[in-house]
Amino acid sequence: MNHCDTSALMSITNRPDIVFHEGHGSWLTDHTGKRYLDFVQGWAVNCLGHSPDVVAQALAEQAKRLINPSPAFYNAPAAELASLLTQNSVFDRVFFANSGAEANEGAIKLARKWGQVNRNGAFEIITFENGFHGRTLATMSASGKPGWDTLFAPQVPGFPKARYNDIDSVAALIRAETVAVMLEPIQGEAGVIPASDEFMRDLRELTRRHGLLLIVDEVQTGMGRTGKLFAYEHAGIEPDVMTLGKGIGGGVPLSALLAREEVCCFQPGDQGGTFNGNPLMCAVGLAVLRTLLAPGFLQSVADKGIYLAHGLEALSARHGLGTERGQGLLRALTLDGERGPAIVEAARLHEPTGLLINSPRPNLLRFMPALNVELNEIDRMLEILDAVISPDRA
Numbered sequence: 001m002n003h004c005d006t007s008a009l010m011s012i013t014n015r016p017d018i019v020f021h022e023g024h025g026s027w028l029t030d031h032t033g034k035r036y037l038d039f040v041q042g043w044a045v046n047c048l049g050h051s052p053d054v055v056a057q058a059l060a061e062q063a064k065r066l067i068n069p070s071p072a073f074y075n076a077p078a079a080e081l082a083s084l085l086t087q088n089s090v091f092d093r094v095f096f097a098n099s100g101a102e103a104n105e106g107a108i109k110l111a112r113k114w115g116q117v118n119r120n121g122a123f124e125i126i127t128f129e130n131g132f133h134g135r136t137l138a139t140m141s142a143s144g145k146p147g148w149d150t151l152f153a154p155q156v157p158g159f160p161k162a163r164y165n166d167i168d169s170v171a172a173l174i175r176a177e178t179v180a181v182m183l184e185p186i187q188g189e190a191g192v193i194p195a196s197d198e199f200m201r202d203l204r205e206l207t208r209r210h211g212l213l214l215i216v217d218e219v220q221t222g223m224g225r226t227g228k229l230f231a232y233e234h235a236g237i238e239p240d241v242m243t244l245g246k247g248i249g250g251g252v253p254l255s256a257l258l259a260r261e262e263v264c265c266f267q268p269g270d271q272g273g274t275f276n277g278n279p280l281m282c283a284v285g286l287a288v289l290r291t292l293l294a295p296g297f298l299q300s301v302a303d304k305g306i307y308l309a310h311g312l313e314a315l316s317a318r319h320g321l322g323t324e325r326g327q328g329l330l331r332a333l334t335l336d337g338e339r340g341p342a343i344v345e346a347a348r349l350h351e352p353t354g355l356l357i358n359s360p361r362p363n364l365l366r367f368m369p370a371l372n373v374e375l376n377e378i379d380r381m382l383e384i385l386d387a388v389i390s391p392d393r394a
């Protein structure tokens, strides 16, 4: 028993019988005092680890000053965060929201509005098989997760699915009703599958030629995760619209929709939300972004990503597992069969120190540690993984 009555919580997933009480950096502590090395970090949300000082301090200071004057008025943290984001990207304006799904809903609305204004009512957004864009009805419809087409049917129409890394499959879906193409630069939930730089460039060229918007969902890949501030930079392209979530809040609910000036066509009243752009969350976003922009930080993410990749390759060679892939500190290791969930559980149960990793598909493991993870923590993670993988092979 975890000494915490959880019976009043609505059941949405099977949770282990532990309750986390504390977290610092890469480490979590449960109700028994057992420690866990965390390579999930709330699904790549805690980009600076658990309860980092910069986040705690930004929250405490802003909470004492101003929490929420309402989105009907300007506030300084939102304005400052928006300018810092635009200065460091190819976008001109930002709309803040509270979750990745909500930012993507905003991107979908913006594209449909832009289609009404500029493209004779075109509204279809080409998205991808196995893509993941969130859990609202529209973003579930935009997602290509198997089974989601019937769960909560009927879907929101207007999201034909192309094949990832297959430019011809995208071209084949373009028609008069098409307004945009939307994708993750690396499909995260599908198992860390990167779009090739060539595919990203071909998409940019194809969408430009047809007068369509290119929307990148960087909810998982943005904010330094891949070793650059935004993953689209790897391909050297300039998308029209981008969404951010997860890491931008360093653990608190914050997300953003960014667009180039020509695309910003919302009229007063078209878009909004009670908590959008509140100074409390934006102050945290500002503290997080400033940390990522400090000299050397993004390079260290890229370096640690290579270090982790080499460690995973060595582990894979030793145990006869599959290939390693990913970019920066978003990585996956394919297994010799569908034993991802069993390894995830064995790692969590490992004594005396547990390890948290996840398995978005049964044949692979995903790693998304804090961006400031230490090299010795990567070593420790590999040791635990090594220990929990071996027994199965015997």
Ligand SMILES: *Cc1c(COP(=O)(O)O)cnc(C)c1O
Binding pocket: 098, 099, 100, 101, 102, 104, 132, 133, 134, 135, 184, 188, 189, 217, 218, 219, 220, 221, 245, 246
């Ligand atoms: C997690 C994720 C989302 C959804 O974000 P939420 O904050 O859970 O709504 C959307 N797109 C991608 C690529 C994601 O990884």
